[in-house]
Amino acid sequence: MPLGFTNQQMQKIDDVVKIRRRIKQGELLFGNGDTFTSLFAIRTGFFKTSVSTEDGREQVIGFQMAGEIIGLDGIVNDLHSCNAVALEDAEVCVMPFANIETLSREFPELQRHIHKIMSREIVRENSVMMLLGNMRAEERLAGFLLNLVQRLHARGFSQSEIILRMTREEIGSYLGMKLETVSRTFSKFSDEGMIEVKQRYVHIIKPDALKKIFNLQTCD
């Protein structure tokens, strides 16, 4: 949340954010078709969001962690159009969107904040489209790992070690590849000494090598 509010203002904002909800691992926070009333701010835990085709194929559209906002998809039609599943026990703030709108008419800083959150999500999805449309398996996985550590590091976790919260299949769905390819690519990075992998544990030994794969795959 942005700073620069008076105590009275903070009180009003706190009121919007006071309802909490706990979600157990594997549970659905909201699903495709659910009526939309609230955005959710993740306090603790880890989520995946996904959409599905009629014939049952799932596309993971994002992995979200503490401090991130989910549910923005529901605003346009007052219905959610994706599923949000907790990948570990989680707690969220339930923020009724009507209240957010009212408050953000009162507080320009909050209004600006909401706009930035939505714009950030659009920009994020743009780069996922680049990843899915133009990159090869190694580039995708390198980009995925770099993005994940960067976000975890920003939250005070290690710069080089990750415990993955998702399966190979979920990573594959997000990256547009099959779980076997994810596994093989992990093994390849490991064989080349760039990372150390033991199931869900990943240690990034040569971040620069990953960066090189990610953004200049053609050179060198």
Added chain:
Amino acid sequence: MPLGFTNQQMQKIDDVVKIRRRIKQGELLFGNGDTFTSLFAIRTGFFKTSVSTEDGREQVIGFQMAGEIIGLDGIVNDLHSCNAVALEDAEVCVMPFANIETLSREFPELQRHIHKIMSREIVRENSVMMLLGNMRAEERLAGFLLNLVQRLHARGFSQSEIILRMTREEIGSYLGMKLETVSRTFSKFSDEGMIEVKQRYVHIIKPDALKKIFNLQTCD
């Protein structure tokens, strides 16, 4: 624009929208790194938006037509992170975002409208991610054609005939495939009597067959 405003309100809103700008075919409306000040409402013409990797690969992230809003990517960092190029001579309304924010604090309907526009873009990108991550060339092209006629039809154009504004290469970039594959897939649809193609002209003869390819590729 939504209805339900008084004359005085409409006047204020009109003021935000009164600056026009003409963009010739091939010209850039805004580019990656440009400072963001305004959203653009397309009055006439057709745009593509795209992002690029350092090594020069381009990913088309959308094709936009009259009535659609572009520039939302710029809000988060006050910098544009994609390029918007006119694919035919175009005219846009330049809408300074600071004014939009001020006005939308005053008019809840406008505020709601802005939120819906951003949410709609997020939902659109979700379905593009599904397309890029999970679908095969035929499904992608079928989906692309159906989406395009649907949007054109909503604007009063034919339900079955399209003049494409973009090259095979641009379609391919959007759909995550090479121009040759786009061309071959067009030819395949044509051979099967589902569409008639002559360069940029496309006549959709069997929309149901395309729909079948698009959403139940595995069945049948």
Added chain:
DNA sequence: TATTGTTTTTGATACAAATCAACAATAGTC
């Protein structure tokens, strides 16, 4: 009308990733 450049189509071949399959490692349960 001829000329040049761009876009599109089509064919032959190569390759990255999918698929099919078997097994290993781990987690969860009785």
Added chain:
DNA sequence: GACTATTGTTGATTTGTATCAAAAACAATA
């Protein structure tokens, strides 16, 4: 601890799309 289900790894093979290449269609310009 044994047993089952889930998840992950690795190998062999297939396949869809990319790549390379050439020609055809079309657009722009002289």
